[in-house]
Amino acid sequence: MLFFVKKKQLIFLFLLLSFSLENNSQDGFSFLDKTTLKERVSFKLINNLIVIPLEINGRTLSFILDSGVNKTILFNISKNDSIGLNNVEKVNLQGLGNGKSVEALLSKNNKINIKGLTSSNETLYVIVEDFFDLSAKMGITIHGIVGYNLLKNFVVKINYKNKKIVFYKPEKYRLKKCRKCEIFPLSFYRRKPYIDAQVQLDTVGNSLTDVKLLVDSGGTDAIWLFEDTKDIIQTPNRFFPDVLGEGLSGPIHGNRSRIPKIKLKSFELEKPTVSFLDAVSTYNARKYKERNGSIGASILNRFVVWFDYSNRQMMLKKNSSLKKEFNYNMSGLDIVYYGKQLVKEENSQKLTGGYNQKLNTGNQNNSISFITSFSYKFKPTYKIKMVVQGSPADKAGLLKDDVIIKINGRDSYDLTLGQIVSKFKEKKGRKIKMVIERKGVKMKFQFRLEAKI
Helix, strand or coil: CEEEECCCEEEEEEECCECCCCCCCCCCCEECCCCCCEEEEECEEECCEEEEEEEECCEEEEEEECCCCCCEEECCCCHHHCCCCCCEEEEEEEECCCCCCEEEEEEEEEEEEECCEEEEEEEEEEECCCCCCHHHHHCCCCCEEECHHHHCCCEEEEECCCCEEEEECHHHCCCCCCCCEEEEECEEECCEEEEEEEEECCCCCCCCEEEEEEECCCCCCCEEEECCCCCCCCCCCCCEEEEEEEECCEEEEEEEEECCEEEECCEEEECCEEEEECCCCCCCHHHCCCCCEEECHHHHCCEEEEEEHHHCEEEEEECCCCCCCCCCCCCCEEEEEEEEEEEEEECCCEEEEHHHCCCCCCCCCCCEEEECCEEEEEEEEEEEEEECCCCHHHHHCCCCCCEEEEECCEEHHHCCHHHHHHHCCCCCCCEEEEEEEECCEEEEEEEECCCCC
């Protein structure tokens, strides 16, 4: 919700990365070459999130493509990322609850390109201080999020398997029903897309409950459900409290559990993980009275996804991950990127000497020399941001701010953040061995993953 107070003061109420701003409409993106019918863009898939390169006023930055937001947001700009923001004015952002307002910038008439797509009159909202610290959570630098304005003027096909997005000219492209596809009507509230789905909440019976869910490609979870938006939507008996994300005023908490299934027309996904949120955590999101929750990237990435905003449609085509088990972090550790370290690496040895040459029978001093060279490279370091109380990691004695040296025998700097987190999702009972550094002292710990739901 956006409020205008005393001329130029702006107050935002903010939940995670989900803005509900209504402002003057913009033209959005279009093809640079008007004869172009489609444009293909490669992306990185990190923690289920789509990361794409956007060029803003000539500077290339990394953005998350988030269908759950309706503005282009910048929140991690350093002095080295000089992008020459245009027509800037100060604004105040107000977080959920009693959080203090924070300084931000509103910038108009910016030029944004992504390959053969362009927008020459884009408004940006710049959060001066990066409260979300997404770069640390993702393991790479993330500068912001983009959503509605990039999606609205095209038919957009997202293939999570080959990490490609195709933007089609809508006048020349129509969604066609196929054997493995389902087409869903989209409804919009404040320029955010919603679909109707069904969930089975009762573990005894098999009755289905109709729900309206925000399509949120910027959410890493499978499903969020808002408690009490229907009488039956309540946290199940078996759950554990968890931190689901970050708002301006701090972490957003919820109860993580499972439900028997979610049904998307003919597609049935069994035992998805679900986060149940109370009215306090979702005060802003509940302004749309018909909304019951969100469907996130842990479900979307099991499909090829088409967005057709102009015709208010979304199409899903199942991929090979449809029946894949829904896993979650069973360690109780929240790991984040912690900068870079200089690592000395041994290069391959070189063999020199007479055995590589034709033997000289008159020379009895043939010899072999081994030459070993070294190089120095900057590699990532990781630390523990949070330990869930009562979790396996907590019981083992791991603490916040412990720096990770090794996991199951592998140097942490040879792993991506995603690879580290995936180790905590593999299988209940799996042993995790860690070497950490605490206040300059190396220490060893081990624990086993525990399934709570």
